[in-house]
Amino acid sequence: MLPLAAGAVYALLYSVGLAGSLARGFTLRYWESLVCRGTLWQTFAYSAYIMGVSILLSYLSALALVISARGRLMQRKWSRIFYLPLAVPALVLAFFAFRFLSGGGWLASLDFRLGFITSPQDFPELVNDPYGLGIIFVHFLLAFAFFSIYLDRVYANEHIEEQVQSAKILGAGSWQRLRRVIGPMILRKTWPAVSLYALFVFGSYEVPLLLGRSTPEMLSVRIVRMLSKFNLEDRPEGFAIVFAYMVLTVLLVIALRKSKGGLR
Amino acid sequence: MGLAALFIIIFFLGSCRQSGKEKALDPLQMSWEEVLKEVQGSTVHFMMWQGDPFINRYMNEYVKPKLDSLYGIKLVLLEGQGNRIVSQVMTEKEAGIRRGGIDMGWINGETFYQLRQIDGLFGPFVEKLPNSRYIDFDNPFIAFDFQQAVEGYECPWGNVQQVIIYDSLRVPDPPGNLNALTDYLKAHPGTFTLPNDFTGMTLLKAFLVELAGSPDTFYGPFREESYLKYSNKLWDWINANKKYFWHGGATFPDAVAPMHQLFINGELNFSMSNNDAEVDNKILQGLFPESTRAYVPDHGSIQNSHYMGIMTNGANKAGAMVVANFLISPQAQWRKADPAVWGDGTVLATEKLPLEWQKKFSEMPHRKYSPTREEIGKKAIREFDAEYMIRLYQDFRKKVIEK
Numbered sequence: 001m002l003p004l005a006a007g008a009v010y011a012l013l014y015s016v017g018l019a020g021s022l023a024r025g026f027t028l029r030y031w032e033s034l035v036c037r038g039t040l041w042q043t044f045a046y047s048a049y050i051m052g053v054s055i056l057l058s059y060l061s062a063l064a065l066v067i068s069a070r071g072r073l074m075q076r077k078w079s080r081i082f083y084l085p086l087a088v089p090a091l092v093l094a095f096f097a098f099r100f101l102s103g104g105g106w107l108a109s110l111d112f113r114l115g116f117i118t119s120p121q122d123f124p125e126l127v128n129d130p131y132g133l134g135i136i137f138v139h140f141l142l143a144f145a146f147f148s149i150y151l152d153r154v155y156a157n158e159h160i161e162e163q164v165q166s167a168k169i170l171g172a173g174s175w176q177r178l179r180r181v182i183g184p185m186i187l188r189k190t191w192p193a194v195s196l197y198a199l200f201v202f203g204s205y206e207v208p209l210l211l212g213r214s215t216p217e218m219l220s221v222r223i224v225r226m227l228s229k230f231n232l233e234d235r236p237e238g239f240a241i242v243f244a245y246m247v248l249t250v251l252l253v254i255a256l257r258k259s260k261g262g263l264r
Numbered sequence: 265m266g267l268a269a270l271f272i273i274i275f276f277l278g279s280c281r282q283s284g285k286e287k288a289l290d291p292l293q294m295s296w297e298e299v300l301k302e303v304q305g306s307t308v309h310f311m312m313w314q315g316d317p318f319i320n321r322y323m324n325e326y327v328k329p330k331l332d333s334l335y336g337i338k339l340v341l342l343e344g345q346g347n348r349i350v351s352q353v354m355t356e357k358e359a360g361i362r363r364g365g366i367d368m369g370w371i372n373g374e375t376f377y378q379l380r381q382i383d384g385l386f387g388p389f390v391e392k393l394p395n396s397r398y399i400d401f402d403n404p405f406i407a408f409d410f411q412q413a414v415e416g417y418e419c420p421w422g423n424v425q426q427v428i429i430y431d432s433l434r435v436p437d438p439p440g441n442l443n444a445l446t447d448y449l450k451a452h453p454g455t456f457t458l459p460n461d462f463t464g465m466t467l468l469k470a471f472l473v474e475l476a477g478s479p480d481t482f483y484g485p486f487r488e489e490s491y492l493k494y495s496n497k498l499w500d501w502i503n504a505n506k507k508y509f510w511h512g513g514a515t516f517p518d519a520v521a522p523m524h525q526l527f528i529n530g531e532l533n534f535s536m537s538n539n540d541a542e543v544d545n546k547i548l549q550g551l552f553p554e555s556t557r558a559y560v561p562d563h564g565s566i567q568n569s570h571y572m573g574i575m576t577n578g579a580n581k582a583g584a585m586v587v588a589n590f591l592i593s594p595q596a597q598w599r600k601a602d603p604a605v606w607g608d609g610t611v612l613a614t615e616k617l618p619l620e621w622q623k624k625f626s627e628m629p630h631r632k633y634s635p636t637r638e639e640i641g642k643k644a645i646r647e648f649d650a651e652y653m654i655r656l657y658q659d660f661r662k663k664v665i666e667k
Contacts, residue, residue: 215666231658
């Protein structure tokens with residue numbers, strides 16, 4: 001915790017003009033500039049959107065798969081394929097997605113050969129697009145694999161299938177079994193890990209850097225851009241975002257620790 | 265988290281290096297013979313961009329062995345450029361680390377301006393280098409960096425000019441000015457863009473020159489009035505036409521490398537480079553098709569030099585000086601200028617060289633696909649004051665990207 005606290009204090013001091021080579025005394029103008037321009041909220045909102053959609057899609061898909069396999073997904077011969085995306089660095093996967101989904105990529109080439117499009121510009125925007133589809137696609141691949149392995153293990157360890165069978169004997173329908181048995185048990189056990197994974201997606205850098213747009217930007221992309229801007233006078237604004245991000249992270253971790261069944 | 269980790273790493277790196285046996289001697293007070301004696305067996309940490317296999321091969325297979333055999337110097341190449349160098353030096357200085365992790369760096373005008381701002385550059389050291397007598401300091405493209413006199417605080421290493429890259433099969437007649445580019449964009453929407461980085465901003469400077477009619481408007485200290493007058497015209501032109509840019513001008517590549525990728529994919533009909541020999545280089549690497557060519561539009565393009573800077577908190581300044589001296593030697597510069605090796609323009613005034621080297625430079629293998637330096641040199645524009653770059657970056661984001 002000490003390095004984290006030291007980093008937070010340093011970022012705060014930098015953002016109010018009290019640290020750094022070019023510091024000129026206390027000022028709130030960097031914070032004012034960030035808050036008043038409105039792009040800070042846009043950055044947080046966009047990061048939250050990417051995180052929410054990626055996690056929701058991958059979690060629900062993995063859950064559906066695990067339920068249909070009744071917790072024996074990883075016992076199947078082909079199940080090792082789930083480990084593959086986890087072994088590939090996110091940047092490599094992002095590059096693969098770019099080559100696959102861009103206007104000059106493999107999918108577009110196939111469309112061209114099939115006569116669906118006549119130039120790369122005719123291909124729909126699936127990367128560097130306004131809705132972050134390329135970023136969501138890569139995070140989905142990574143998270144779906146992780147959640148499938150994780151949920152399958154939880155399903156087996158918590159003996160959920162036995163509970164489901166008991167509920168069935170007692171007359172519960174499939175929707176009731178999902179809502180009253182599987183859902184609560186799985187969610188209670190997995191939400192701390194899911195929250196941490198969501199935080200990881202929220203702060204991801206390489207994937208949005210390659211597949212995102214110049215605006216809106218995800219949080220880490222914006223922080224790195226501001227800390228490495230040509231005008232060194234803009235660095236305090238970058239540190240202000242770093243501080244806000246750290247506070248958010250700490251609050252989430254505290255909330256997880258205090259919650260029932262959370263981090264210990 | 266990353267920042268905290270960076271502090272810890274820098275702290276330990278600094279501690280390790282401080283415990284070494286290297287003494288804090290001022291090489292500027294020593295004779296060159298003493299400097300050479302001092303550096304025997306030492307290590308120099310050189311931070312440079314390592315994104316080009318040709319440049320890496322030149323450094324690893326030629327420079328490193330030569331430095332070892334000639335001076336007993338072990339050269340360690342660190343990956344990083346511009347902002348990474350500035351960030352590390354700044355963080356080290358703010359943490360009070362006197363013997364930092366970088367001895368020297370490959371820098372350009374942008375980084376020079378920033379490092380001078382934070383007093384991060386050691387010097388003046390260039391005059392101390394024996395080979396500096398061959399440097400063409402009469403050339404304003406070498407003696408001034410972003411209109412700022414280098415004054416011995418950075419050593420010229422190479423000289424380049426920005427070129428626009430195109431595929432001659434796809435673009436038989438590339439646009440030579442903004443009007444022609446407008447027509448081209450309307451006829452071929454989605455095939456042109458510019459990177460939101462140093463190279464892209466450098467292109468915008470050339471556009472400013474066309475709008476102003478002459479580069480003289482931007483020479484000398486920054487003038488707010490000139491900047492506002494012509495930059496507003498520039499933003500108007502971009503905003504009026506960005507719907508014809510790649511992805512409708514809603515996003516821009518963040519560097520030249522992804523632009524090259526888009527050019528190779530066929531999404532873009534143009535790329536660009538600050539290295540005027542880039543096309544030869546990339547065709548030889550098998551990345552660009554042989555039909556690729558480069559040109560400088562009628563309004564001209566920025567020619568600038570890249571330099572080597574020694575950090576004020578570098579642990580081995582003497583070693584860095586010896587490395588810099590070798591890299592500006594006729595043999596190292598001649599080898600580097602070969603398009604099959606790197607293709608980087610020399611900073612030496614070849615007429616000052618011994619006859620054998622003059623002959624070698626005159627017989628240098630010619631470029632096959634890139635325009636000659638003589639040809640594009642006629643359209644060379646000097647770099648503007650650094651404030652123009654700051655404002656272009658800011659306004660491009662506010663008035664184009666976020667609009």
